[in-house]
Each structure stands twice: as structure tokens, then as C-alpha cells.
Amino acid sequence: MSQKQWFAFDVSTKPENREAIEYGLMEAGALGTETVDSESDVRITGYFASPVDEKKVHSALVDAWRIYNQVPSEIDRVNFKVRAVADRDWLADWKKSWQPVQVGRFIVAPPWLVSVPGAVVSEPRAVATGSSVSSGPLDPIATAPGSDTVARGTDTIVIQINPGMAFGTGTHETTRLCLKAIDEYYEGGSFLDVGTGTGVLAIAAAKCQKPDREGGQLAIGAYDVDADAIEIAKQNAELNGVCDAIDFQVGSVNETTASADFVCANLTAIVIVELLPMLVGATCGRMVLSGILDSQEEMVRSRLAELGITEFEVDRDGEWIAMVI
Numbered sequence: 001m002s003q004k005q006w007f008a009f010d011v012s013t014k015p016e017n018r019e020a021i022e023y024g025l026m027e028a029g030a031l032g033t034e035t036v037d038s039e040s041d042v043r044i045t046g047y048f049a050s051p052v053d054e055k056k057v058h059s060a061l062v063d064a065w066r067i068y069n070q071v072p073s074e075i076d077r078v079n080f081k082v083r084a085v086a087d088r089d090w091l092a093d094w095k096k097s098w099q100p101v102q103v104g105r106f107i108v109a110p111p112w113l114v115s116v117p118g119a120v121v122s123e124p125r126a127v128a129t130g131s132s133v134s135s136g137p138l139d140p141i142a143t144a145p146g147s148d149t150v151a152r153g154t155d156t157i158v159i160q161i162n163p164g165m166a167f168g169t170g171t172h173e174t175t176r177l178c179l180k181a182i183d184e185y186y187e188g189g190s191f192l193d194v195g196t197g198t199g200v201l202a203i204a205a206a207k208c209q210k211p212d213r214e215g216g217q218l219a220i221g222a223y224d225v226d227a228d229a230i231e232i233a234k235q236n237a238e239l240n241g242v243c244d245a246i247d248f249q250v251g252s253v254n255e256t257t258a259s260a261d262f263v264c265a266n267l268t269a270i271v272i273v274e275l276l277p278m279l280v281g282a283t284c285g286r287m288v289l290s291g292i293l294d295s296q297e298e299m300v301r302s303r304l305a306e307l308g309i310t311e312f313e314v315d316r317d318g319e320w321i322a323m324v325i
């Protein structure tokens with residue numbers, strides 16, 4: 001079997017630019033990032049599965065710069081280089097270091113930790129803002145793919161996610177905030193996931209649905225403008241045994257989208273502001289907006305107010321927020 005080649009994009013910069021760079025590299029399609037601190041600067045490496053398009057990465061970094069309100073002239077002082085890397089080690093290390101994440105009833109775990117008989121999850125990373133997260137070690141994760149029962153006597157739900165190139169491993173604050181809202185508020189009705197990425201939120205909803213759901217109409221929709229993400233999301237749904245319950249579509253919400261009881265949109269503030277009238281139109285119950293930095297809260301708030309929405313909860317995790325409407 002020929003070995004796969006990976007491509008690294010190394011960035012050296014000042015420590016205060018770290019989060020913007022990490023975010024920009026992920027937005028540009030990196031599978032993961034690795035950050036090494038030294039005394040005066042940091043080196044951040046984004047790993048890509050295909051040759052790096054420097055222009056695309058640069059423009060994602062410029063966007064990230066704006067989103068994170070970094071000093072504009074600093075972007076020109078960022079040094080970067082592209083290199084091909086021996087494939088195996090970093091991938092294996094990254095897989096080793098990706099620990100399952102627990103949010104409320106959900107445990108999001110990579111399949112290599114779930115499908116190996118006897119695999120044990122010692123202590124999933126818990127969501128900082130969650131109130132119902134157990135802090136102690138859990139029992140072993142169930143061993144059969146598609147199985148979703150673990151941990152003693154609780155209703156814990158395991159979601160297996162193989163991220164491929166898509167976003168949504170459960171480790172990001174915004175995914176965790178959305179999972180928390182689903183855990184707290186979703187009662188099993190129709191569900192729409194706008195920007196599904198790996199499919200993690202739609203899969204979480206499918207696993208919460210009651211088995212006696214009436215046949216016929218698909219009650220869970222998962223949309224993404226990225227066709228590759230939809231492919232990955234379908235594979236993940238298959239892995240979790242819920243593929244038939246989810247209607248995957250390449251595309252986005254629009255004026256004709258049927259309304260759902262629960263809508264999740266974990267996108268970016270700019271995209272949310274643009275899509276907001278359609279998202280509101282597609283919601284007949286609760287709507288969760290995330291992918292919003294706390295510095296962008298006002299922007300989304302004022303767009304909501306223009307649409308007559310002034311009452312909602314804001315949940316926070318680090319510098320990220322989710323608005324639960």
C-alpha cells in the first residue's frame with residue numbers, strides 16, 4: 001500500500017496571534033494544527049491532506065485576522081513555509097491525543113477508540129460550561145459500531161466521528177456549545193443542521209429521537225455548502241447507524257426550506273447575519289446560533305433585533321458564544 005503524503009504549513013508568529021492563526025489554518029482546510037511555544041514566538045503548523053494552496057491559506061489567515069481584530073500590519077510580519085511531511089507519525093500522534101469529549105449526555109469519540117474491543121475512555125474532556133457533566137472516569141465505551149450505550153446506568157449517547165477534512169470533532173468550543181443546547185432543549189421533533197461539517201450535531205439529534213418516530217417524512221435535515229463535508233457526514237451517520245434518519249443535502253437554508261422544531265447553525269457570525277431571515281423562517285421552535293466570537297455578539301444581536309427577536313440566552317465557552325433563541 002502506498003503511503004499517503006501530508007503537507008504542512010508552518011507559521012512563525014508572536015504568541016498573541018496564535019488563536020487567529022490556528023483558526024485561519026482550520027478554515028483553510030487543515031485537518032489539525034500543532035503549536036510549539038518558544039520564548040519569543042510560536043510555531044503553528046497546519047496539516048493538510050493535499051498540496052497547500054498558499055493563496056487560499058493566506059486569504060483564510062487575512063479573514064481570521066479580521067475576525068480576531070489583530071493589528072492589520074502584523075499579518076505582513078508572519079513568516080510561513082510549506083513542506084511535505086512523512087505521513088505516519090503526526091497522524092498517529094494526533095489520533096493518540098484526540099481524546100473523547102463529553103457534553104451532557106453526549107460523548108463524541110473517534111472510531112478508533114470506540115470500535116476496538118476493550119477500548120477504554122478514561123476521562124473525556126468535559127465542556128467547561130456544562131452543568132450535567134460527570135467528572136469521574138467512565139466505564140469502557142461500547143464496542144460495537146453503531147452501539148450507543150456506555151457508562152453505568154446513565155443514558156449516555158456515544159457519537160463516533162471520523163473527521164476526514166470536515167469540521168466538527170467535538171473538541172471545538174462552538175460544537176460543544178451546540179451539543180449542550182441539544183442536550184438541554186431538543187425533545188425529539190424535526191431538526192435542521194445548517195453547516196453540518198462532520199455531521200456531529202445531526203447525528204446527535206438522530207440518536208436522541210424516540211424509536212417510535214412516525215415513518216415517512218425525514219425529520220432531520222443536514223446541509224452543508226461543502227460537498228466533501230456532506231460525504232464525510234454521511235459516512236459518519238452510517239458509522240453511527242443513523243444514515244436513514246438524516247436527509248443530507250449539499251446546499252444551505254433558503255426561503256423554501258421547510259421549518260423545523262430545532263435549528264442549529266454553527267457557522268460564522270458573518271454567514272449567520274446574512275442567513276438570519278432564512279434561519280428564522282426555517283424555525284418553528286428553538287434556534288441555536290454559534291460560531292460567533294464574543295466580540296461579534298453585538299453584530300448578531302442587532303440583526304436579531306431588526307427581525308424582532310430580543311429574548312434569548314447567550315451561552316459562553318472561552319471566547320466563543322452560542323445564542324439559544
Ligand code: SAH
Nearest residue numbers: 167168175195196197224225226229252266
Ligand atoms: N456543525 C458542525 C460543523 C460546523 S463548521 C459542528 O458544529 O461542529 C461550519 C460548516 O458550515 C462547514 O462545514 C462549512 O462548510 C459550512 N458552511 C459554511 N457556510 C455555509 C452556508 N452558507 N450554508 C451551509 N453551510 C455552510
